[in-house]
Amino acid sequence: MKLREVRQLVQVQAPVLSRSRRVLxxxxxxxxxxxxxxxxxxxxxxxxxxxxSEDEVTLRRNRDSFDRWGLMPQWGPVTGPDTTTTVLGRVSALPLTLTPTGATRLxxxxxELAVARAAAAAGVPYxxxxxxxxxxxxxxxxxxxxERWFNIGLSSDMGYQQAKLDRCAAAGYRxxxxxxxxxALGSRERDRKNGFTAPPALTLASLLGIAARPGWWxxxxxxxxxxFPNLEPAGTDAGLVTPSVWQQILGHSDASRGWAxxxxxxxxxxxxxILKGCVNPDDVARAQEIGMxxxxxxNHGGRQLDHMLSPMDVLEESRQRVGGGLELIVDxxxxxxxxxxxxxxxxxxxxSVGRPYLYGLAAAGSPGVSRVIEILAEELRRTMTLVGVSSVAELQQRGAGIVRDLRGAAPEARVAASEALREAM
Ligand SMILES: Cc1cc2nc3c(=O)[nH]c(=O)nc-3n(C[C@H](O)[C@H](O)[C@H](O)COP(=O)(O)O)c2cc1C
Incomplete structure (x- = not known):
């Protein structure tokens, strides 16, 4: 075969020199x-x-909790599919939001500016x-x-809390x-080992690791x-992280706060x-009662309480408890x-996703975040088509009929079923 003929059959891609463009x-x-x-x-x-945190059991379980469910397609015509939906009463291009992650400029x-641009372009909340x-x-x-949301903790200082809410309202956070x-802060032992504490106390190994990434430093x-300009009064962005700001970071959550x-x-x-960070259906029901x-x-992406349940373990029960009266977002x-x-x-x-968009950001800036959202959207559309649903509404209507809990049936029952099938074949 001549080279010209090979060229017609196989397209060879030109090498891309920029690292982020190569990734994209x-x-x-x-x-x-x-x-x-x-x-x-x-x-x-x-x-x-x-x-x-700790042994990272929850971190691993989070993936496992999705793999536990199998998909059961149904044959029939599919159009679209249309991924548009509403989230908190506003149209969203996808049933997806970008969840808060602190210290994103690391x-x-x-x-956060790069993330916000990508979320705005994709038409999803951040x-x-x-x-x-x-x-x-x-x-x-x-x-x-x-579509802007803002992540706050509960403060006992009502003046501070009101000032924060005023800032949110003035800046159009909905x-x-x-x-x-x-x-309490989860014990992330990797961070402790590396000296990524508040304030940081970097180890020699961490410093060498930084030195080895000249592009980053x-x-x-x-x-x-x-x-951390949201911790300071508005308009005082100029100050670097001071000891008092570290104090606020460490004292970020006040354990004495409660339902009242x-x-x-x-x-x-x-x-x-939106109440973020529970997996107890009782808490979900109570949130509904008090008007959330x-x-x-x-479970904070496995970064807080190790061994905490995963949202997918409690989702069905939570939905049953609140009926259609409360929106449920899963991260x-x-x-x-x-x-x-x-x-x-x-x-x-x-x-909602956290790490996935941070991967995109670290690898290729705002276009990387956009690309990660696009990948999830493409996969969502493809899966909807293969499963046999044309819209988010239809997917929700068909509901549990589309999924099977692979751990639901006793293993012996599954083995017996597959043996019976083999005999019949
Ligand atoms: C680097 C990082 C920082 C985070 N910072 C916050 C935060 O400041 N506030 C918060 O409520 N959750 C924070 N989270 C948790 C996320 O909002 C979210 O619950 C979690 O990342 C979802 O899991 P995923 O990363 O597997 O998608 C953070 C997560 C990561 C990875």
């Missing part, structure tokens, strides 16, 4: 973006992104962390079309994500110093409120469009 051109799933993030970040920073100098490294006003100014899973040094404080917050905030608009079932472990299909079939209104 070649990475085709979230796992590949994870690998690219690992190559781009100093090991200690990657550990901060990736790690879970992963890329543009940090929850900004209270510990974000760009101010909530700056994010709002640079992403005017974004919903509050109230974290209830950080009564040159960007980091060129960018503005790392700050949530009721107070409900009375103070006219917008939407949604619950984000979450912790979502890495594929098929995960979203499973969660929606079991009663979720939407899913």
């Amino acid at each position: 051109a070649s990475a085709y799933n979230v796992a590949e973006y994870r690998a690219a993030a690992q190559r781009a970040l100093p090991p200690g920073i990657f550990d901060y992104l990736e790690g879970g 992963f890329h100098p543009e940090g 929850g900004l962390a209270g510990l974000s490294t760009v101010s909530m006003e700056n994010v709002a100014a640079q992403s005017p079309g974004l 919903a509050l994500l109230v974290g209830v899973d950080t009564r 040159m960007n980091f040094l060129r960018a503005d110093g790392l700050r 404080d949530l009721e107070t917050l409900r009375a103070m905030w006219p917008g939407k409120i 608009d949604a619950v984000q079932l979450s 912790s472990g979502i890495r594929r469009g098929s995960d979203i299909v499973k969660a929606l079939a079991l009663g979720a209104d939407a899913c």
